[in-house]
Amino acid sequence: MxxxxxxxxxxxxxxxxxxxxxxxxxxxxxxxxxxxxxxxTPYHPKALDLTVAEIVEETETTRTFRMRRTDGELLPPFLAGQYISLHVQVGDVLTNRALSISSSPAARDHYDLTVRRLRGGRVSNHLIDTARVGDRFTSGGPIGTFCHDPLFHGDDIVFLAGGSGVAPAMSMIRDIVDHGLSRRFTLVYGSRHADDVIFRDELDAVAGKHPDITVHHVISDPGPDWTGEVGPLDAALISRLVGPLAGRMTYLCGPPGKYAYLVRQLESLGHPRRRIRLEANSVALPPPADPRWPAELDPEEKVTVTVRGQGSVEVPRGRPLLDALEDNGLRPEASCRSGECALCRVRVCSGEVFHAEEARLRASDREFGFAHCCVAYPLTDLEIDF
Structure with a gap:
């Protein structure tokens, strides 16, 4: 043949x-x-048994957790920009979070997960406050589409990062350095204070040695000693720092509430939406912040959610269905928690849900009544199945 x-x-x-x-x-x-x-299976495992091998204090609010496979074997390969879904027991609740891998794909003996403390963040605060070297976790294998495809994305990258959104950018930069890739990479990294900048020494050192890698730090609340760029990161500043955008792929990763603003700034420079890529593994905006939320419905009012064969629970309308189920010991499979991967799909047998704008519903989801429960909110009493 x-x-x-x-x-x-x-x-x-x-x-x-x-x-x-x-x-x-x-x-x-x-x-x-x-x-x-x-x-x-070695490339796409259902589950990984991981052990914390090292904890690096990056800033006062940020830690990098170096995870190795407990059995000592090599970890599955991944593409720079991908994440793993780490399963974490917080009190009585077993949950998961999508955490971008900040280490280089060239190093398969470990994954570095860089976590920043978030106000009210259940998992980030738990990891920073309680995780210790030797602790064991399980996770899924590497997943995600926020990675560079040179055939479609070209070899000239602009990356706008904020806070811990620098993690996938760091992996991409390390990938370029470790594999000697012929790729131009311009990072514009926004932080509130100068001492909030994650990986600052390494980023500056790499940019100093590699002419095709450029790093700009932008501080929104500078102290008296700061002499660099000052935010906000608007169209004028983006244009001045990165130059013409024509033909370049632009990546955005940071607080999800900033995405719409940054997309508008880029589009005002004539940059087409198809050349802008957003990291999806982030928490959706709560219902009151979404103008599509029915104004007459109180997000705090409780409705009844019945899971076929598993019982019923009362949950507030304004809590993501996945979180509400986990609060009550019910655990659909989940990974990105942002509506993209579809692992947490549940079938809505009766009732009505509201999907956050981040939901990436398929035509089959709509036709057969499936919801992505990580970004779905119960508007009425529901009966679901999973």
Whole structure:
């Protein structure tokens, strides 16, 4: 058997080897399902058993947790910009959070998870206050689409980061350095105070050694000793720092409440929306902040949610359905907690839900009545199944 290959596919590194492998498997016959699972599992594991090997204090409010596989084996490969969903027991509640990997894809003996303390943040505060070297956690494998694809995204990147949103940018920068990639990378990193800047020494050192990597720090509340750029990060400042945007892919990662503003600033510079990529693994804005929320409904008023075969619970309308279920010991599978990955889909058998704008509903979700419960809010009494 001979497998034809489109000449354009030759542009992909490894295309010839891939075709040869397809021909080999075709000649040998279909692999047994168990053989396929044995090959796939090391790259896409259902669960990872991780141990905290080191904790680095990046700033007063930020820690990097270096996680190694408890069995000592190499971790699955990942693309710079991806995240893992870390399962965390906080009191009586078992929950998870999507945490971007800040380490380089070249280092598969560990994942670095950089966590910043958030006001009212259940998991971030718990990790910073209680996690210790030697603690064990479970997680899913690497996941996410907020990564660089050179075929579609080009080799000239602009990255606008805020706070701990610098984590995926750090992974991308380390990837460029460790693999000697021919890629231009411009980071504009906003922080409130100068002492809030995460990875500042490493970022400045890398930018000093690599002419294709540029780092601009922007401080919104500068002290008397700050001599660098001062926010807000508006269209004029973006244009001055990064230059013309034509043909460049722009990445945004930071507080979700800033996304709409930054997109408007970029679009005012003539930058098309298709050239702007947003990190999705962040918490959606609460219902009162969404103008689409029905004004006549009180977010604090409780409704009844019945899970088929698992009982009923009373929950406030304004609490994400996933959080409300976890509060009551009910745990749909979940990963991104931002409406993108669809792992937390539940079927709405009766009742009505409100989806945050971040929800990435599929046509099949709408047709068959599925909700992404991480960004869904119960408007009425519900019956769901999962």
């Amino acid at each position: 001979s497998t034809s290959i489109n000449p354009l596919a030759r542009l992909f590194a490894g295309a010839d080897q891939l075709v040869a492998e397809i021909e080999r498997r075709g000649a040998e016959g279909a692999d047994h399902p168990s053989d396929a699972r044995a090959e796939i």
